[in-house]
Amino acid sequence: MSTVTVRNARTVRVSGLTVRHRRRTALDAVDLDFAPGVHGLLGPNGAGKTSLIRVLATVAAPSGGRVELLGSEVGAVTDHRSRSAVRRRLGYLPQEFGYYPGFTVREFVSYVAWLKEMPAAQVPEAVERAVARVGLADRIDAKVKTLSGGMVRRVGIAQAIVNDPDLLLLDEPTAGLDPEQRVEFRALLRELGETSTVIVSTHLVEDVAAACTEVTLVEAGRIAYRGTTAELTAIGSNGADDSLGDNSIERGYTAALRAHRTAVAGR
C-alpha cells in the first residue's frame, strides 16, 4: 500500500514553465509532472530538452512558471533555502560533463559528495559504492584524465548517484558508451528507477525503449507527446509506414512527432 502511495507521488511538478535565452523561447508554458520511475526525454536537437533538465537541476532560473521538486518550490530567486535542501537530494549529469584532470576518480566523486554536503562519515563508502555501480571499481585510484571517453562518462554517472538521489537528471548519459556499457547502464537505470525519479534526456530512441517506463517527447519548446514506452511502441506497430523508422518505437517516435507538428500547424 505504502509502495503504491510512493509510486503515485509526484516528485516533479512543473506548470507554465517558460525559459527564454535572449529572444529565443526554449520552453513555452510547459506543464509536466513526474513520479518515481525512469522517464525518457526525447526530441530533436534544440527542442528544449537541455533547457528543461537545467531548470529541473536548479542551475537555470525559469523565465516564468512554477517549479516544484520533491515537494518544495525552487523556481523563484527567493526560494534559496528550499533550493539548497532539494539540491542535497539531487543528482545531475550535465550534457557537457567537466572534471578536474588531476583528480583521481575517488577524489573527484568525493569532491562532489562534499559539494552535496553528504555526512562525512558516509562519504568513503558511498564513493566506492557509486564507482562500483558504474563498473569502475578497478580504476578508482586512476586519474580521470587517463580514462577513455566512455569511462569519463561513467565517472559522471557515479558522481550523480553518489548521494543516492531522490531525483536524478541525466543529460545524454549514453554518449560515448559502447554497446555493452550501454546495456549495463540501462540495467542500472532500471534499478535506480525503483526508488528514485530518474529523468534521462537522450536522442537515442533505443535507450528509451530499453530502460524507460515513460516517454516525454519535446518539440520546439512544447510537449509533443506523453505516454508509456509501450504506448509509443504501439503507435509504431499499428500500420505505421515503414519509412518512419527501422523498429516500432522509432516509427512511433516519428509518427507522434509528425502528428504534433500537424496539430500545431493546423492551429
Place this chain on the structure above:
Amino acid sequence: MTDWHVGEEPARRYASGTAAETDAWSLEKHIEVCGGCAARVSAAVRGQGAAAAVVDDVRAAVLAAAAGGTEPVRSAAVRGPTRVPASVPPSAPRHHRVPLLSPVLRAAGPALRGPWLVAVLLVAAAAVALAYGARNGTGAEAGLPARPLLLLIAPVLPLAGVGVSYGRRADPVYELAASTPSGGLRLLLIRTGAVLGVSVPLLTAAGAVLPASAGAPGAVAWLVPAVAMTLAALALGSYTGCRTGASSVTAAWALAVVVPSAGAPALDPDALADGAARYFAGPFAQSGWAAGALLCAALLTVRRRSFDHLEKL
C-alpha cells in the same frame, strides 16, 4: 590517572587531523577519562570553523601543488575515519568533518591554478630582482622604483586569481557545482579566500624585502585596495560573470594608473610610480579604499542570490 594532559597545541593538531597517529591514539585514550582535556579537544575541533577551513584549504592546496601530488592529503583522509574512537561523545560529531577537510581543501584547488600561481611568484621575484639587480649592477643609488611598481601590480593580482577560479569559462565543474548546495556564492568565497590567502603573504613578503624609496607608500599600502578591488570584482561579477567582473576592474585600475602620466614619455616607470602613489598614500586614500570595500561588500550581500544560478552567457 597521570599528570599528563593534552595541551592546546596537540589538541589543535588533533583537530586539524595533522597529529601523528600514535599521538592521536594517546590523546584519544586520555580524553576518555579526562573531562578537562575532552573539553579542550572539543573546543579545538569546533575552532576548525569556516576561517580555519580556508586557511587549511590554502595550506593543503599549496602543499599538493608543491609536491605535485596529493598523497599526504589523501592518506590523511583514509586514515581519519578509522581513528575516530567509538567512545567519542556524540556532542563532538564535528570530528567527522576532519577527514572531509581533504576535499574541502581541494575545493580551493582550481582557484590556485598553476599559471596564476606562477605569475604571482614571478611578480614577487621580479620585483626583488629588479630592485637589487639594478642597484648592484650599476652601483647607482636606485635603478627602478621596484616597490612602487610592485604596489601597482599587487592589488590586481588576486583579481586574476578570482577570474580563473570560478565561473562558466574558468571552472570545468561549474555547472555541476551549481546544482549542489555548496555551489554559488559559498564556493566563490572559499576560492577567493584561497587566492587571497596565497597572494597576500607572498606579495607582502616581497614588498617587505624591497628597499624603500623616499616618499613612497609603505610595503602593505596595497592591501586595502586589493581587498576593495576583489570585492568590486565579485559584486560586478554578480551581474556580468566573474571573469568579466575581474577583467573590468583590472582594466579600470590600469587606466587609473596610466592616464595621469599620459603626458610623460611613453610609460616611464618613475612617472607611473609617482602618479599611482597618490592612490595609496595617506590615511585619506586608504580610508577611501576601505569605504569602497564596505560598499562593494554590501552590494555583494544584496546580490548574493544571483550566484544561485548559472551565469548568463
